[in-house]
Amino acid sequence: xxxxxxxxxxxxxxxxxxxxxxxxxxxxxxxxxxxxxxxxxxxxxxxxxxxxxxxxxxxxxxxxxxxxxxxxxxxxxxxxxxxxxxxxxxxxxxxxxxxxxxxxxxxxxxxxxxxxxxxxxxxxxxxxxxxxxxxxxxxxxxxxxxxxxxxxxxxxxxxxxxxxxxxxxxxxxxxxxxxxxxxxxxxxxxxxxxxxxxxxxxxxxxxxxxxxxxxxxxxxxxxxxxxxxxxxxxxxxxxxxxxxxxxxxxxxxxxxxxxxxxxxxxxxxxxxxxxxxxxxxxxxxxxxxxxxxxxxxxxxxxxxxxxxxxxxxxxxxxxxxxxxxxxxxxxxxxxxxxxxxxxxxxxxxxxxxxxxxxxxxxxxxxxxxxxxxxxxxxxx
Amino acid sequence: xxxxxxxxxxxxxxxxxxxxxxxxxxxxxxxxxxxxxxxxxxxxxxxxxxxxxxxxxxxxxxxxxxxxxxxxxxxxxxxxxxxxxxxxxxxxxxxxxxxxxxxxxxxxxxxxxxxxxxxxxxxxxxxxxxxxxxxxxxxxxxxxxxxxxxxxxxxxxxxxxxxxxxxxxxxxxxxxxxxxxxxxxxxxxxxxxxxxxxxxxxxxxxxxxxxxxxxxxxxxxxxxxxxxxxxxxxxxxxxxxxxxxxxxxxxxxxxxxxxxxxxxxxxxxxxxxxxxxxxxxxxxxxxxxxxxxxxxxxxxxxxxx
Numbered sequence: 281x282x283x284x285x286x287x288x289x290x291x292x293x294x295x296x297x298x299x300x301x302x303x304x305x306x307x308x309x310x311x312x313x314x315x316x317x318x319x320x321x322x323x324x325x326x327x328x329x330x331x332x333x334x335x336x337x338x339x340x341x342x343x344x345x346x347x348x349x350x351x352x353x354x355x356x357x358x359x360x361x362x363x364x365x366x367x368x369x370x371x372x373x374x375x376x377x378x379x380x381x382x383x384x385x386x387x388x389x390x391x392x393x394x395x396x397x398x399x400x401x402x403x404x405x406x407x408x409x410x411x412x413x414x415x416x417x418x419x420x421x422x423x424x425x426x427x428x429x430x431x432x433x434x435x436x437x438x439x440x441x442x443x444x445x446x447x448x449x450x451x452x453x454x455x456x457x458x459x460x461x462x463x464x465x466x467x468x469x470x471x472x473x474x475x476x477x478x479x480x481x482x483x484x485x486x487x488x489x490x491x492x493x494x495x496x497x498x499x500x501x502x503x504x505x506x507x508x509x510x511x512x513x514x515x516x517x518x519x520x521x522x523x524x525x526x527x528x529x530x531x532x533x534x535x536x537x538x539x540x541x542x543x544x545x546x547x548x549x550x551x552x553x554x555x556x557x558x559x560x561x562x563x564x565x566x567x568x569x570x571x572x573x574x575x576x577x578x579x580x581x582x583x584x585x586x587x588x589x590x591x592x593x594x595x596x597x598x599x600x601x602x603x604x605x606x607x608x609x610x611x612x613x614x615x616x617x618x619x620x621x622x623x624x625x626x627x628x629x630x631x632x633x634x635x636x637x638x639x640x641x642x643x644x645x646x647x648x649x650x651x652x653x654x655x656x657x658x659x660x
Numbered sequence: 661x662x663x664x665x666x667x668x669x670x671x672x673x674x675x676x677x678x679x680x681x682x683x684x685x686x687x688x689x690x691x692x693x694x695x696x697x698x699x700x701x702x703x704x705x706x707x708x709x710x711x712x713x714x715x716x717x718x719x720x721x722x723x724x725x726x727x728x729x730x731x732x733x734x735x736x737x738x739x740x741x742x743x744x745x746x747x748x749x750x751x752x753x754x755x756x757x758x759x760x761x762x763x764x765x766x767x768x769x770x771x772x773x774x775x776x777x778x779x780x781x782x783x784x785x786x787x788x789x790x791x792x793x794x795x796x797x798x799x800x801x802x803x804x805x806x807x808x809x810x811x812x813x814x815x816x817x818x819x820x821x822x823x824x825x826x827x828x829x830x831x832x833x834x835x836x837x838x839x840x841x842x843x844x845x846x847x848x849x850x851x852x853x854x855x856x857x858x859x860x861x862x863x864x865x866x867x868x869x870x871x872x873x874x875x876x877x878x879x880x881x882x883x884x885x886x887x888x889x890x891x892x893x894x895x896x897x898x899x900x901x902x903x904x905x906x907x908x909x910x911x912x913x914x915x916x917x918x919x920x921x922x923x924x925x926x927x928x929x930x931x932x933x934x935x936x937x938x939x940x941x942x943x944x945x946x947x948x949x950x951x952x953x954x955x956x957x958x959x960x961x962x963x964x965x
Contacts (some may be wrong), residue, residue: 453887454944464933
């Protein structure tokens with residue numbers, strides 16, 4: 281990029297790097313450039329919060345109360361914070377299910393379906409195993425089955441995208457509806473626990489077979505596994521040849537084809553990784569929280585996960601803190617509902633608002649000279 | 661046995677007409693939007709919001725038709741939001757659609773909570789089956805006037821796309837934004853209006869859900885009809901008339917489950933519930949291609965490769 285271009289679009293007087301560049305200066309410059317990806321989403325969150333406050337004021341509720349209940353319900357005490365972490369586990373995993381395909385330029389939103397089916401498959405495979413096998417191998421089988429079922433489910437959307445050019449966003453959402461219908465079919469039919477007259481469910485896997493808590497906490501292992509997967513997938517996408525090939529595919533499909541990259545395999549593999557993450561989320565919902573599969577598996581974690589991934593700019597590491605933030609919001613939903621006498625959809629309104637403001641903020645990238653200060657160096 | 665088959669077929673016919681109406685309105689709205697070169701995946705949210713607003717306004721004013729109109733206005737508000745946001749540079753219209761889906765549903769559930777219990781005046785139907793003694797046939801042929809409104813709109817749209825300056829403008833914007841700009845057309849304005857208009861129609865489709873069939877407001881009212889209608893537009897190759905036919909096909913598929921239930925076949929209820937989704941997916945697979953663009957697709961459309 282020639283000097284003139286930078287000077288023309290950015291008023292960046294400090295842009296020209298001094299000859300004796302220090303490592304520290306280089307680091308500061310990078311920090312400054314990358315901080316755009318932190319500052320703009322944060323700004324979007326603040327704007328969304330302000331709009332939501334206005335919304336609350338117009339319907340006669342207090343935004344201050346709202347914030348204090350979110351704090352108390354999600355973060356204020358050790359108990360509520362552990363509850364938040366518990367709820368952020370499926371959010372991390374279903375956000376990863378959006379982030380990985382997003383890296384290759386696909387908007388896949390089938391996490392909810394893979395979560396539901398994965399959880400259901402785990403419960404279904406556990407039914408004959410409980411009592412026949414000890415807990416640990418049973419859980420291992422459930423885990424693998426859930427991941428596989430989820431992988432296949434979203435993998436279908438990936439395959440259809442590559443082989444038939446089917447729009448992956450619509451296909452993955454359709455698969456979600458189909459997945460929920462499949463679970464309902466079995467839960468109300470062949471696999472229904474007839475001893476439980478209240479809510480159609482599979483047989484409970486039993487206390488002894490449930491996934492335990494992380495020692496010293498009330499948080500189940502799904503949270504740790506979510507973080508571990510986020511780290512592993514971050515390394516996979518940034519430090520391996522597979523991740524490199526995936527990034528090329530996402531950046532320029534035709535160039536990837538011309539390079540002879542196995543584009544089809546990469547697309548299907550990314551979709552399957554995504555599905556496996558969501559399936560694992562379903563496994564933990566069944567094996568650590570519910571103990572059985574029923575309609576409450578479709579609690580909307582998959583949809584909140586979409587927002588989490590977008591807010592984290594599809595960066596696996598950034599997903600973790602964002603998921604914890606939204607886990608707190610979800611966890612405080614009940615308290616807000618009771619104390620402020622607002623419908624449970626309040627959280628949905630807030631999420632929709634954040635999502636819209638966030639997408640609007642996409643137009644701000646590259647418009648501030650401040651973040652452009654270090655760019656010239658990077659481009660050479 | 662043949663009696664049961666007849667009952668199922670008649671129930672499917674009636675069901676196809678009833679179930680297809682919301683599909684038809686959303687598909688026509690989306691057809692208008694996509695003809696201008698933009699995709700609004702948020703129609704699912706528009707449908708739900710339209711259903712809630714239509715029901716609430718019908719309850720407060722006592723007039724279901726005022727409710728229908730209000731639902732259209734609410735839908736066009738969401739459409740206008742989508743249209744205004746997508747004109748910004750570097751904003752992805754598919755992602756905005758997902759956000760609008762969440763937002764529309766959230767707003768509808770939020771304000772719709774008090775309307776789950778009370779009963780609002782519904783839209784009346786025209787009893788085309790009055791000649792028959794057969795109760796099943798009579799109930800199948802009770803057709804809501806909105807069904808015909810939809811067909812009239814489809815005819816009008818098909819005519820307007822071919823024969824009017826407005827139609828040409830929308831098609832030009834959808835096929836080549838550069839050409840439209842060269843002609844002095846404001847691309848953003850046309851797309852904004854097309855998205856708002858598309859939202860209006862989708863909102864009416866929602867009002868049909870809550871005011872005619874199934875005919876009440878609750879949170880499970882729409883499960884993906886708005887999304888399926890978007891897929892249906894691809895299948896209908898962006899033709900308003902084919903949108904009507906495709907909607908009838910989908911209506912028939914959606915009516916299989918309830919029709920079988922009416923003769924006591926309850927097995928596979930969930931499978932038949934899933935039938936429309938599966939049909940949509942199969943149709944999308946059949947009509948898409950990895951190498952070619954879809955036939956008759958507006959050139960500016962980013963959704964289908």
